[in-house]
Each structure stands twice: as structure tokens, then as C-alpha cells.
Amino acid sequence: MTIDRRSALKAAALAALAPKTAQAASAPRGFDRQAVPDLGNGTFLNPVLSGDRPDPAVLKDGADYYMTFSSFDAYPGLTIWHSRDLVNWQPRKPALFKNIGSVWAVSLAKHGHRYFLYIPVKAAQNDIFVIHADHIDGPWSEPVSLGLHAHIDPCHAVGEDGSRWLFLSGGDRVRLADDGLSVVGAVEHVYDPWRYPDTWDVEGFSPEGPKILFHDGWFHMFTAVGGTAGPPTGHMVIAARSRSIHGPWQHHPDNPLVRTTSDSEAWWCRGHATIIDGPDGSWWALYHGYRAHFWTLGRQCLLDRVVWGKDGWPRMIGGDLSRPLPKPRGGMALPHGMALSDDFASPLALGSKWTFFRPAPDEEQRVRVEAGTLHLTAKGAAPSSGSPLLLTAGDTSYQFQCDIEIDAGATAGLVLFYDDKLYAGLGFDAERIVTHQYGIERGRPAHAYGQRLSLRITNRRHIVAIHISGDGGQTWKRFDRGMEVSGYHHNVRGGFLALKPGLYAAGQGEARFRNFRYSALDD
Known part of the structure; x- marks a missing residue:
């Protein structure tokens, strides 16, 4: 079947599923x-x-769905999200507190009455x-090394x-002990992934993210190839x-099951499907993709409709996912997401909301x-x-602000942070304003606000404006340096991360933060 023919069939199936009065x-x-x-x-x-919700690892447990994502250098990490209908999700608790390295695509599984997370790290x-853990909310055990140093993206599977097995990147696998806590024997190669035409624009072959599903007498393996980022048309399932x-x-x-074929589509680099x-x-695929022209937001979690053909093969029919799709029926809709604003009236939600970088x-x-x-005790310079x-923001336009008080010798402020080499924002000490741009500290003009200052950063589709207030946010003055941050992303810097709003304290002593407010803006 040709690619054009498959596209036409997908479009026809989607039209049949679409509601008659689509919003x-x-x-x-x-x-x-x-x-x-x-x-x-x-x-x-x-x-x-x-x-930034990359590499979704999904588990169905009775009427409940649980999901977590690669957390890379953010800790506490591997927050578990919960849903009853695959559309509305709530965060629960992080599973990983010990920094064992940069956490890549994990496998979330349940075997018997025990939950498992298999965690590849770059270190x-x-x-x-x-x-x-014996409960999805933990407590989770201390990490145990499996001694697998040459592979990523494990997937737990039962024959x-x-x-018990872990399927790995590159078409390999290794057997697990019956308790799932160690490996038995050597890694073996069992699958040569399908290859796309060499005329396609991709980042690289990179077979990774295998997911195993047993359905109707068949074991199905879903693999990502084409690279994670790079050209918008690279990643695929x-x-x-x-x-x-x-x-x-x-x-x-009909490989590939899903692929972005043009940069005019709504979502780029779609892959890593469960x-x-x-x-x-009904059947569905959860995978990640970049919003077109917004590499900075990271890979976001997408839901695509799946149908099973008479030939026993699954096919994804959601198209480019730019239009509404019918929800799965049944399942209780939980309140979706969480507030990013924080009045600091209760213990800090570390892991589920706030995370430390590295x-x-x-x-x-x-x-x-x-x-x-x-x-927040000051650290570093x-x-x-x-x-x-840091926080994970998913809006194309937003602003955040906070009232900040510092000790003499401390520097504190607000940032848009990709990693330790690429960030932007504004900070201050008792005497000077500190401009952060391109991951370096640039201007240091004197100020007359002393040790208390309110800061606000507005990021409107990558155009950044900064305001300061010396009276607790009653009146605001625009800072005289604007920024543009569309290049603060993986294809420039590497690392597979996202540009995140956050706050910092450096130097000596501590900084005190009050009334942190986040608000999404209309584009």
C-alpha cells in the first residue's frame, strides 16, 4: 500500500469518527x-x-492509568501521573529522589502485585x-544497577x-530474573527494525523506545526510529x-504507523508510542511530539486514535492531531493538571511541581x-x-512573577532555563541588577531598590519582556533589555531538554521568595 493511499484511508477514518459539531x-x-x-x-x-513530557511510559492498572516521563537532570524525578479516561491527568508523587544521572526513557510495569520502574541513565x-514499590505512590526502593551499560530505553515484557524480559534499544533484549531485580544471561539481538527510504529527512536511524503489547494472540513491538529531534519529519513509529x-x-x-511528513503540520517529530x-x-496511542515552531517547550504528550484492521494490525488514524478528536467513553474525568502558582503556604511540592536542576x-x-x-539557601555564583x-510550562505565551528578598551577599532572580549553559532572565544583589542572557551574566547596572525587589518575566511566543517593581508589585517598570529565546532548545544546544521558568539563589546567605504567580496568556 502506498503512503498516499494510507494517508487517504486515515483521513477518511478520522472524518467518520469526528463529531458532527466539532468545536x-x-x-x-x-x-x-x-x-x-x-x-x-x-x-x-x-x-x-x-x-516537556518526553518518552511516555504508560501502565493500565484496572480502571486506572499511570504515566511517567523522562526527567533527565530534574530531581526529584519520575513523577507519576494518574488518569481514568486517558485525557485528563493529575500528578501524584515522584518515584526517584536519588540523583543517579540524567534519566532517559523508562519502563513502568506491574508484575503480580508489585510496581517496577526500569530507569536508563546517562552518567x-x-x-x-x-x-x-508495592503501591504506585511508593515508597519506592533504592535504585539497583542492572549492569547494562550499552543500551537505553528498556521495556518490561512477559513471554x-x-x-520476564527487558527489550532494549537497537532491537536487543535481555532476560530478567523471576523477581525482576537482576538480569540473567547476556544481551541478545532479536529484531532488525524496518528502515525508511534514504530520501527522507531524519536525524538518524536510532531504533529506540521499544514497547511490547500482547493482543489477540500476537506480540506487537512498537519502535521509534528516525531520531528524536533534528528535522521535523525525522521521528516516527x-x-x-x-x-x-x-x-x-x-x-x-504499512510502516511507519505515524510520522510528520511536512513542517506545515501541527506536531513535529512524533514517536515513542505506547x-x-x-x-x-477503544484503542489509543500515547506518544510525544514537538509543537510546530516551539522546540523550546520540549516534547509534549499526544493521544492518537488506533483501530485494528481485519488483518490483525493496528493503525493510527488521528492525522496531524491539529483538530479535536472524540474522547474515549467512560472513565471518570479527573481535574486536569495543576496550578503552577505557589503561595508557599504548604510544603514545597518537590517533584510533582518544582524540581532542582542537576x-x-x-x-x-x-x-x-x-x-x-x-x-532558599544560596548556591554557586x-x-x-x-x-x-524550575517548573514545566506548556503554554506558548505566559508570564510569571515573584516578590524576592535577599540577604546581603546573595543574588537571586527569575530565569528561563534550558540548562547550565543556556538560560535567560534577571537577578539582583543589594547593589546591582544582573542580566542573564545566552547563558552568561551580562549587564550589571546599579539599582536603588536595596534587598527587596519584585520581578516579572513575560514570554510571549519567545519574545521576552522583563518588569521590575520596588513596591511589591503595585507599580511596574519595564527593564530596558528585551530578549528572544526561540533558539534555546535541543537542536541548538543538545540535551533533549526544554526551556523552563524558575527561580534561583546564588552567592552567600539565602533568598526569600513570596507570592509566586504564573499565568498563561492569549497569543
């Missing part, structure tokens, strides 16, 4: 005016989880770790004979199947919340060395 492709607003996916009329609009020595977990594997006749059944028995083992000791104030506290 315009604009989402309602939730916490802090953030867009929510559920349109309230039986349809939803992607993404189902906005912001001084790459490895795959396992943690486990027809009850054997391919599939293969076998009657046995041991192979042989046959390629899907196929799962909805509460009504923290030291004792990083949490820097934080104390008391009487509506976040006390600037955001680059100060492990800032």
Missing part, C-alpha cells in the same frame, strides 16, 4: 489559565499533557537501574511462558509482530517553606552553578 481547535482554560485538553463536548484537543558510566516473545518478528505492512486500550474498549545529594536541605515564604528551582 473549534481552541482549548478551554484550567489552573492559571493553562490550556486543558478536554473540550467538554465529548472531544479533546492535543496535547493531553503539555510542556559517568551509563546504566539501567530498577526500583520497585507466553511467563519469562514503526511496528512488528510475532506469535512468540522469542520471535521471529515480521514488519507491519498502544493501550481505553475505558470503553542537584547535589543534599539539595533538598536548601529549601524551607514557612509562613508563606520559600527560603549564578544560575549555571546554583541548581535553580
Whole structure:
């Protein structure tokens, strides 16, 4: 079947599924005016989880769905999200507190009555770790090394004979012990992934992110190829199947199942899919993709409709995901997302909301919340060395502000932070304003505000304006340096991260933050 023919069939199937009175492709607003996916009329609009939500690992556990994502250098990491309908998601608790390296695509599984997370990390020595818990909210065990130093993207799978396996990048796999906490034997190569035409614009072959599904007598393997970022047309989903977990594997006749074919589409670099059944028995794929022209927001979590053909193969029919799709029926709709604003009236939501960038083992000791104030001990000389506290924002336009008080000798401020080499924002000490741009500290003009200052950063489709206030936010003055941050992303810097709003404290002593406010803006 030709690619053009498959596209036409997908479009026809989507038209048949679309509601007769489809709402315009604009989402309602939730916490802090953030867009929510559920349109309230039986349809939803992607993404189902906005912001940096790469490499979704999904588990269906009875009527509950759980999902987590690559957390890279953010700690606490691997926050578990919960849904009953695949569209509305709420954060629960982080599963990983010990910094074991940059966390890449994990596998979330349940075997018997125990939950498992298999965690690949990029560190001084790459490895795959396992943690486990008897409840999805933990407590999770300490990480145990599996000694797998040459692979990423594990996927837990159980064979027809009850054997346990990790499928790995590159078409390899390794057997697990019966308890799932160690490997048995050597890694073996079991699958040669389908290859795309060499005329396609991709980042690289990079077969990764295998996901195994047993359905109707077949083991189905879904793999990402084409690279994670790079050209918008690079990432894609391919599939293969076998009657046995041991192979042989046959390629899907219509590979790839999903791929961005033009930069005019709404979502770029779509891949890393998990196929799962909805509460009504319908089938869906959860995968990630970049919003067109917004590499800075990272890979966001997308929900695509799946149908099973008479030939027993699955096909994704959501098109470019720019239009509303019918929701799965049934399943209780939970309140979606969370507020990013914080009045610091309760313990800091570390992991589920705030995360440290590349923290030291004792990083949490820097934080104390008391009487509506976040006390943050200063660290390093600037955001680059100060492990800032960050949030994941999913809006194309937003602003955030905070009242800040510093000790003499401290520097503090607000940032848009990609990593320790690329960030922007504004800070101050008792005498000077500090401009952060291109990941360096630039202007240091004197100011007359002393040790208290309110800062506000507005990011409107990558155009950044900064305002300052010396009277607690009653009146604002625009700072005289604007910025443009569309290049603060992976294709420029590498690292697979996203540009995140946050705050930092450097130098000596501490900084005190009050009335942190986030608000999504209309474009």
C-alpha cells in the first residue's frame, strides 16, 4: 500500500469518527489559565499533557492509568501521573529522589502485585537501574544497577511462558530474573527494525523506545526510529509482530504507523508510542511530539486514535492531531493538571511541581517553606552553578512573577532555563541588577531598590519582556533589555531538554521568595 493511499484511508477514518459539531481547535482554560485538553463536548484537543513530557511510559492498572516521563537532570524525578479516561491527568508523587544521572526513557510495569520502574541513565558510566514499590505512590526502593551499560530505553515484557524480559534499544533484549531485580544471561539481538527510504529527512536511524503489547494472540513491538529531534519529519513509529516473545518478528505492512511528513503540520517529530486500550474498549496511542515552531517547550504528550484492521494490525488514524478528536467513553474525568502558582503556604511540592536542576545529594536541605515564604539557601555564583528551582510550562505565551528578598551577599532572580549553559532572565544583589542572557551574566547596572525587589518575566511566543517593581508589585517598570529565546532548545544546544521558568539563589546567605504567580496568556 502506498503512503498516499494510507494517508487517504486515515483521513477518511478520522472524518467518520469526528463529531458532527466539532468545536473549534481552541482549548478551554484550567489552573492559571493553562490550556486543558478536554473540550467538554465529548472531544479533546492535543496535547493531553503539555510542556516537556518526553518518552511516555504508560501502565493500565484496572480502571486506572499511570504515566511517567523522562526527567533527565530534574530531581526529584519520575513523577507519576494518574488518569481514568486517558485525557485528563493529575500528578501524584515522584518515584526517584536519588540523583543517579540524567534519566532517559523508562519502563513502568506491574508484575503480580508489585510496581517496577526500569530507569536508563546517562552518567559517568551509563546504566539501567530498577526500583520497585508495592503501591504506585511508593515508597519506592533504592535504585539497583542492572549492569547494562550499552543500551537505553528498556521495556518490561512477559513471554507466553511467563519469562520476564527487558527489550532494549537497537532491537536487543535481555532476560530478567523471576523477581525482576537482576538480569540473567547476556544481551541478545532479536529484531532488525524496518528502515525508511534514504530520501527522507531524519536525524538518524536510532531504533529506540521499544514497547511490547500482547493482543489477540500476537506480540506487537512498537519502535521509534528516525531520531528524536533534528528535522521535523525525522521521528516516527514503526511496528512488528510475532506469535512468540522469542520471535521471529515480521514488519507491519504499512510502516511507519505515524510520522510528520511536512513542517506545515501541527506536531513535529512524533514517536515513542505506547498502544493501550481505553475505558470503553477503544484503542489509543500515547506518544510525544514537538509543537510546530516551539522546540523550546520540549516534547509534549499526544493521544492518537488506533483501530485494528481485519488483518490483525493496528493503525493510527488521528492525522496531524491539529483538530479535536472524540474522547474515549467512560472513565471518570479527573481535574486536569495543576496550578503552577505557589503561595508557599504548604510544603514545597518537590517533584510533582518544582524540581532542582542537576542537584547535589543534599539539595533538598536548601529549601524551607514557612509562613508563606520559600527560603532558599544560596548556591554557586549564578544560575549555571546554583541548581535553580524550575517548573514545566506548556503554554506558548505566559508570564510569571515573584516578590524576592535577599540577604546581603546573595543574588537571586527569575530565569528561563534550558540548562547550565543556556538560560535567560534577571537577578539582583543589594547593589546591582544582573542580566542573564545566552547563558552568561551580562549587564550589571546599579539599582536603588536595596534587598527587596519584585520581578516579572513575560514570554510571549519567545519574545521576552522583563518588569521590575520596588513596591511589591503595585507599580511596574519595564527593564530596558528585551530578549528572544526561540533558539534555546535541543537542536541548538543538545540535551533533549526544554526551556523552563524558575527561580534561583546564588552567592552567600539565602533568598526569600513570596507570592509566586504564573499565568498563561492569549497569543
